[in-house]
Amino acid sequence: xxxxxxxxxxxxxxxxxxxxxxxxxxxxxxxxxxxxxxxxxxxxxxxxxxxxxxxxxxxxxxxxxxxxxxxxxxxxxxxxxxxxxxxxxxxxxxxxxxxxxxxxxxxxxxxxxxxxxxxxxxxxxxxxxxxxxxxxxxxxxxxxxxxxxxxxxxxxxxxxxxxxxxxxxxxxxxxxxxxxxxxxxxxxxxxxxxxxxxxxxxxxxxxxxxxxxxxxxxxxxxxxxxxxxxxxxxxxxxxxxxxxxxxxxxxxxxxxxxxxxxxxxxxxxxxxxxxxxxxxxxxxxxxxxxxxxxxxxxxxxxxxxxxxxxxxxxxxxxxxxxxxxxxxxxxxxxxxxxxxxxxxxxxxxxxxxxxxxxxxxxxxxxxxxxxxxxxxxxxxxxxxxxxxxxxxxxxxxxxxxxxxxxxxxxxxxxxxxxxxxxxxxxxxxxxxxxxxxxxxxxxxxxxxxxxxxxxxxxxxxxxxxxxxxxxxxxxxxxxxxxxxxxxxxx
RNA sequence: GCAGGUGUAGUGUAGUCUGGUCAGCACGAGAGCCUUCCAAGCUUUCAACCCGGGUCCAAAUCCCGGCACCUGCACCA
Numbered sequence: 001x002x003x004x005x006x007x008x009x010x011x012x013x014x015x016x017x018x019x020x021x022x023x024x025x026x027x028x029x030x031x032x033x034x035x036x037x038x039x040x041x042x043x044x045x046x047x048x049x050x051x052x053x054x055x056x057x058x059x060x061x062x063x064x065x066x067x068x069x070x071x072x073x074x075x076x077x078x079x080x081x082x083x084x085x086x087x088x089x090x091x092x093x094x095x096x097x098x099x100x101x102x103x104x105x106x107x108x109x110x111x112x113x114x115x116x117x118x119x120x121x122x123x124x125x126x127x128x129x130x131x132x133x134x135x136x137x138x139x140x141x142x143x144x145x146x147x148x149x150x151x152x153x154x155x156x157x158x159x160x161x162x163x164x165x166x167x168x169x170x171x172x173x174x175x176x177x178x179x180x181x182x183x184x185x186x187x188x189x190x191x192x193x194x195x196x197x198x199x200x201x202x203x204x205x206x207x208x209x210x211x212x213x214x215x216x217x218x219x220x221x222x223x224x225x226x227x228x229x230x231x232x233x234x235x236x237x238x239x240x241x242x243x244x245x246x247x248x249x250x251x252x253x254x255x256x257x258x259x260x261x262x263x264x265x266x267x268x269x270x271x272x273x274x275x276x277x278x279x280x281x282x283x284x285x286x287x288x289x290x291x292x293x294x295x296x297x298x299x300x301x302x303x304x305x306x307x308x309x310x311x312x313x314x315x316x317x318x319x320x321x322x323x324x325x326x327x328x329x330x331x332x333x334x335x336x337x338x339x340x341x342x343x344x345x346x347x348x349x350x351x352x353x354x355x356x357x358x359x360x361x362x363x364x365x366x367x368x369x370x371x372x373x374x375x376x377x378x379x380x381x382x383x384x385x386x387x388x389x390x391x392x393x394x395x396x397x398x399x400x401x402x403x404x405x406x407x408x409x410x411x412x413x414x415x416x417x418x419x420x421x422x423x424x425x426x427x428x429x430x431x432x433x434x435x436x437x438x439x440x441x442x443x444x445x446x447x448x449x450x451x452x453x454x455x456x457x458x459x460x461x462x463x464x465x466x467x468x469x470x471x472x473x474x475x476x477x478x479x480x481x482x483x484x485x486x487x488x489x490x
Numbered sequence: 491g492c493a494g495g496u497g498u499a500g501u502g503u504a505g506u507c508u509g510g511u512c513a514g515c516a517c518g519a520g521a522g523c524c525u526u527c528c529a530a531g532c533u534u535u536c537a538a539c540c541c542g543g544g545u546c547c548a549a550a551u552c553c554c555g556g557c558a559c560c561u562g563c564a565c566c567a
Binding site for chain 2: 002004005008009010012013019022024025026027028075076079080081082084086094095141142158159191193194195196197202291292293310370371372389391392395397420421422423424425426427428429431432438440442443444452454459461
């Protein structure tokens with residue numbers, strides 16, 4: 001079994017995620033988060049949120065269903081739709097833009113009619129079987145909502161960003177006119193992928209966390225970039241290097257200071273969520289790879305099963321969106337600061353939570369020498385923060401353990417309980433779902449109110465007083481307990 | 491979307507070529523016994539032929555269509 005299949009199998013068996021609608025044969029590109037995956041996803045989102053809250057961002061929540069006018073202004077209606085052609089003979093399908101580019105035809109058209117002209121006046125052939133292409137049609141990557149009552153079309157949003165962009169005036173008023181201003185949103189977005197594959201990596205409905213940071217163009221930085229560790233950086237010109245984000249900004253590799261700041265913040269978030277720093281890199285988009293709204297973009301890519309996958313895109317959107325919305329809505333989007341009037345510029349860190357979660361699973365998965373499988377999930381994100389286990393069911397131990405569970409859950413989120421099977425079997429169960437600590441109630445507990453705490457990765461155990469465990473909240477969402485146990489003697 | 495491969499309990503598989511026992515096994519899960527710390531053992535239970543047509547006395551098995559998954563190509567604003 002490949003490591004990819006192994007993770008998918010574990011995810012399904014232990015309740016992280018599985019294919020949606022499987023009762024009715026399944027549907028390509030849609031996955032359910034199962035009980036544990038749902039907890040894991042929420043915890044990853046919480047880490048992300050906490051970092052942005054600490055950085056001073058404000059949060060909103062806007063509709064998924066979006067009227068056409070918004071997407072016309074944002075450019076998605078035109079640019080997000082590919083104009084495609086199908087070979088009449090072998091039914092191969094082409095994105096005409098890239099096909100026509102290869103033929104060196106200048107000024108590629110932007111409409112179906114334009115492409116029909118090009119096909120009429122040029123011999124554009126199918127690269128598979130050589131048949132001449134004649135037809136062109138629109139293939140929109142957005143889901144259109146079927147609606148009979150509205151006079152205009154509705155779409156499911158392809159990104160959460162526009163919900164923030166179109167609220168800029170209201171948001172900045174709320175923010176009492178200050179800049180810079182960071183606005184964040186977590187939510188679902190939708191893209192009608194042609195052939196979704198690889199589990200959660202390319203879904204048609206996916207979870208995004210996007211932050212639009214609005215700047216005065218003359219003061220385009222958010223804050224001091226802390227000294228950080230080195231990462232692999234892949235610039236669009238030249239070879240990859242290993243440098244900290246701060247160094248890369250100082251040397252001019254990352255030109256925009258705000259971009260650099262949020263790249264660094266992104267790295268901190270990913271590491272905290274459990275992404276392996278050695279399987280993380282930042283890659284700059286090539287010019288022809290940039291989205292229609294972007295002038296520079298660095299992707300945080302994670303290595304998943306031998307492929308580098310974009311997990312977060314940190315993009316310089318300039319004043320593209322606000323300018324377009326000003327143009328299309330007629331509303332003035334400019335602000336006046338110190339006598340200068342301008343349309344703010346935007347830097348956007350856009351995270352894909354499903355991909356981050358996938359990376360976290362892959363990067364934390366390992367097998368012990370005895371063959372047992374372990375998810376070494378970070379304490380901050382594991383579905384259960386700890387699990388309470390009675391050594392025996394009899395002699396009042398289970399009752400004691402249940403008492404402890406109640407006390408612990410008053411101070412900690414999501415503590416599990418398991419009294420079924422041998423103790424070793426139960427440790428193994430928790431290892432496989434990434435629970436960092438197992439708390440075992442034994443005969444000694446009945447005498448002196450102490451329990452053993454077993455740390456997942458070292459499998460080391462120490463004995464602690466129950467009262468000490470209850471002294472603080474969220475004791476288990478914490479690496480220091482882990483380090484304490486690992487450095488202990490026994 | 492194209493080409494090839496695959497689809498059997500929750501998971502992994504045997505059986506499919508060569509149609510014919512109550513579709514077998516392992517893991518898992520449930521109940522009970524045992525057990526004083528790393529998937530032990532015993533008893534017992536649970537649960538599957540992707541969907542729809544067709545051929546045939548008879549289909550998990552052969553044929554057609556659909557759906558899904560895997561690999562490659564294309565696509566990935």
